[in-house]
Amino acid sequence: MIKETNRTRNKKKLKNFLALSPESAEYKAMKDEIKIHLTNPGSLEKYARTSGIREEVQTILDAFEAITNGMYNPEVFAEMERIPESSLLSFWKELILAIRAFYRKDYSEMEKHLNNLDNDSPLAMFKPILMHLSGKTRQQISNSRQKEFIDMIIKDRSFIRSVTKQISESLEYDMEELFIETTSLLLIDLNRNHKEAAIRFAIWGIETASVYKYSPTDIVATCKKLFGNTEAYRLTAIALAKEEGDISLLFWIQSLLSRLKSTDISLEEAAAYLTIISRSAEEIGSSSDNFYLASLKGLIAEISSDLSEIFPGNLESIKSEGNPFEDLINLSAAYSSLEEDKIRLKSLSKRPKPITIKSPKKGDEPVQLSLF
Amino acid sequence: MKTETLFQLFNISKDSEDDEVKQACTNLIDKTENEVEKKEIEEKYWEISTKQKRYIYSLTYTKGFSDISELDNEIISRPNYIGPRQWMELLE
Numbered sequence: 001m002i003k004e005t006n007r008t009r010n011k012k013k014l015k016n017f018l019a020l021s022p023e024s025a026e027y028k029a030m031k032d033e034i035k036i037h038l039t040n041p042g043s044l045e046k047y048a049r050t051s052g053i054r055e056e057v058q059t060i061l062d063a064f065e066a067i068t069n070g071m072y073n074p075e076v077f078a079e080m081e082r083i084p085e086s087s088l089l090s091f092w093k094e095l096i097l098a099i100r101a102f103y104r105k106d107y108s109e110m111e112k113h114l115n116n117l118d119n120d121s122p123l124a125m126f127k128p129i130l131m132h133l134s135g136k137t138r139q140q141i142s143n144s145r146q147k148e149f150i151d152m153i154i155k156d157r158s159f160i161r162s163v164t165k166q167i168s169e170s171l172e173y174d175m176e177e178l179f180i181e182t183t184s185l186l187l188i189d190l191n192r193n194h195k196e197a198a199i200r201f202a203i204w205g206i207e208t209a210s211v212y213k214y215s216p217t218d219i220v221a222t223c224k225k226l227f228g229n230t231e232a233y234r235l236t237a238i239a240l241a242k243e244e245g246d247i248s249l250l251f252w253i254q255s256l257l258s259r260l261k262s263t264d265i266s267l268e269e270a271a272a273y274l275t276i277i278s279r280s281a282e283e284i285g286s287s288s289d290n291f292y293l294a295s296l297k298g299l300i301a302e303i304s305s306d307l308s309e310i311f312p313g314n315l316e317s318i319k320s321e322g323n324p325f326e327d328l329i330n331l332s333a334a335y336s337s338l339e340e341d342k343i344r345l346k347s348l349s350k351r352p353k354p355i356t357i358k359s360p361k362k363g364d365e366p367v368q369l370s371l372f
Numbered sequence: 373m374k375t376e377t378l379f380q381l382f383n384i385s386k387d388s389e390d391d392e393v394k395q396a397c398t399n400l401i402d403k404t405e406n407e408v409e410k411k412e413i414e415e416k417y418w419e420i421s422t423k424q425k426r427y428i429y430s431l432t433y434t435k436g437f438s439d440i441s442e443l444d445n446e447i448i449s450r451p452n453y454i455g456p457r458q459w460m461e462l463l464e
Contacts, residue, residue: 040460068453068455103453126459146462153454154447160444164440164444167440196446197446197447197450200435200443200446201443203436204437206436238435239436268426271424271427272425272427273431276432
């Protein structure tokens, strides 16, 4: 009831103020107070006598809507720049610019605009909130409404923090099952609202599993459900590139095979895949694992068959060299328009034979192939 | 470098025609005054100058987090947009 009375009183005050001539002493005396306590620019529009104020209000409302919704509207911001410091709406302009700087992660700019807000203005309540959100201050927010507001802007944060803590602990105590399960669950959750973060997290999860000698099969299976086979195999190939280059190569081939099944692949895309595959094949060079070699040869036969079906003609000159790594370089040179792929092929003839056999690494067991 | 930054920098997609990409690079260089920056743009252009190279770039650009703590930063640095009503309600 008291709040309502205050609101009515404020409305009346605003109405009386806007009825005054801007040249009058009374108007000048009241202006600062009105400006500081203006919590709703829309109320100005209702009682404004001049079109100038109404236009400024509209600009502020449009800019506020755009910035809080993440809309791209450069015209309205250019218009807002013209609102002078003397305007009744200049604190609103400062707040909007602070919010814009916050979303752009330009926190020094954000702080500059927040400091331009009058401390007695209700708008100043956004100072600690934005400072907290940007991480500029660790000051705790005790007001429950403000806390809810912060949660809406960075929802998922506390959940993600608790799950990531659990994942770190599972690694610390070498709990494979917990790591794989929690990573898969977080991946599903992240993918709902943070697609890019989910993809980067998936790569981290598979790579970390590989480093700790855990089986990433379940994480890869989750990736397949979330992103489809082509993308899941690509992400796995990227994740394993450092730790298990030979397995990474198989995943690049699987990703290409999966892509070839959709038949809308362009020659450039297929050639790009083959360039990546041949770079990897060149790096690996050989393997003493017969199971691995047999799998690789099988995959090469499948790729060759699919490629010749989709792009007939390019494979005429390809003959198997017996070494599947060389076959992959050959394939790449046949489809690629890049000089580097032809050079890679030429350098093969200078390579001494037989090729040095690489000793098998721990963790290279054929069981990895069950990932497909 | 952040995801797809090169495509955004040149305002192109992986399927843009090669001559469009070249034109985009020329325009960008024309707008740039600093000689070092011009050279950097040219180097970046070679990374994506042909359609095949653009596909290689788009297949390999994705990088995983180097540490799980990066996930927290990533989420914090992508705050939600909640619309004007929620902001206004806090003032009431």
